[in-house]
Amino acid sequence: MNRTVDVVSSSLVSVASWGLGWTVATRARTPARLLELYEFESCPFCRKVREALTMFDLGVMVYPCPPGGTRFRPRVTELGGKAMFPFLVDPNSERQMYESNEIVKYLAETYGSGEVPLSLRLGPVTTMRSVVASALRPTMGRLRPSRAPEKPLELYSFEASPYSRIVREALSSLELPYRLHNLGKGSAFRSEFVARSGKMMVPYLVDPNENVEMFESADIVRYLERTYAQ
Numbered sequence: 509m510n511r512t513v514d515v516v517s518s519s520l521v522s523v524a525s526w527g528l529g530w531t532v533a534t535r536a537r538t539p540a541r542l543l544e545l546y547e548f549e550s551c552p553f554c555r556k557v558r559e560a561l562t563m564f565d566l567g568v569m570v571y572p573c574p575p576g577g578t579r580f581r582p583r584v585t586e587l588g589g590k591a592m593f594p595f596l597v598d599p600n601s602e603r604q605m606y607e608s609n610e611i612v613k614y615l616a617e618t619y620g621s622g623e624v625p626l627s628l629r630l631g632p633v634t635t636m637r638s639v640v641a642s643a644l645r646p647t648m649g650r651l652r653p654s655r656a657p658e659k660p661l662e663l664y665s666f667e668a669s670p671y672s673r674i675v676r677e678a679l680s681s682l683e684l685p686y687r688l689h690n691l692g693k694g695s696a697f698r699s700e701f702v703a704r705s706g707k708m709m710v711p712y713l714v715d716p717n718e719n720v721e722m723f724e725s726a727d728i729v730r731y732l733e734r735t736y737a738q
C-alpha cells in the first residue's frame with residue numbers, strides 16, 4: 509500500500525474509534541505476572557480490550573491469531589474450548605476468559621479502580637464504532653506465512669497511535685508474539701522508556717533475537733518482512 513494512504517487510513521481508524529486508547533484514564537496496578545492476550549489486530553472486539561489496556565496503563569503479552577492462523581489459534585481452542593477472540597489468560601488468578609466486555613470489566617475490577625470508562629460501556633455503540641473502524645482497513649493484518657522467532661519481540665506502542673497500528677498489523681499478520689508496552693499519554697512507563705530509547709516516540713520495536721532496537725514504522729515493517737516473512 510502507498511505509504512500516504514497507509515498512514516491516512518490508519519489515522520482514520522483512530523478517529524473512527526473516537527481516539528480511545530490515546531490517553532491513560534485510570535492507572536491500574538501492574539500484575540505480578542504478565543497478562544496474555546490472544547487476539548488479532550482487525551478484530552473490533554479485540555480493539556476494545558486493547559483500548560482498555562492503554563486506558564488502564566497495562567502491558568500484555570500478545571499472541572496474534574489472525575483468521576486462518578495456525579501458530580496460536582489451536583492453543584485457544586485447547587484452553588477455552590473454541591476459537592473465539594479476544595481470549596485473555598491471567599496467570600496471576602489462573603482466570604481465562606472470552607468476551608471483550610467481560611475482559612474489560614475483569615481488568616477494571618482486578619487491577620483498576622473497579623470502574624469501566626464510560627466510552628467502553630456504551631454496549632452496542634461502543635462495539636459499532638469499533639466495527640466501523642475495522643472496516644476502514646479491511647485487508648490489513650491478513651495472515652502471511654512466517655518463521656517463528658525464538659524469543660518474543662517487544663513493542664512500545666499505544667492503541668490509538670496510527671503508526672503503531674501499522675506495526676501491530678504486521679506483527680499480527682506474521683503471527684509474531686510480542687510483549688506490548690502501552691505508553692498512552694499519562695503513562696507511568698514513559699520516563700523509563702525515554703531513558704531506554706532516548707526519546708518519546710512510538711512505535712519502537714525490540715527484537716532480542718537479532719539484537720535490534722528501532723523506531724520508524726516503515727523501517728520496522730520492512731525489518732519484520734525481511735527477517736520473518738516467508
Ligand SMILES: N[C@@H](CCC(=O)N[C@@H](CS)C(=O)NCC(=O)O)C(=O)O
Nearest residue numbers: 551552553591592593594607608609
Ligand atoms: N461477543 C464476543 C464476540 C467475539 C467475536 O465474535 N470475535 C470474532 C473475531 S472479531 C471471532 O472470534 N471469530 C472467530 C474467528 O476469528 O475464528 C466479544 O465481545 O468478545
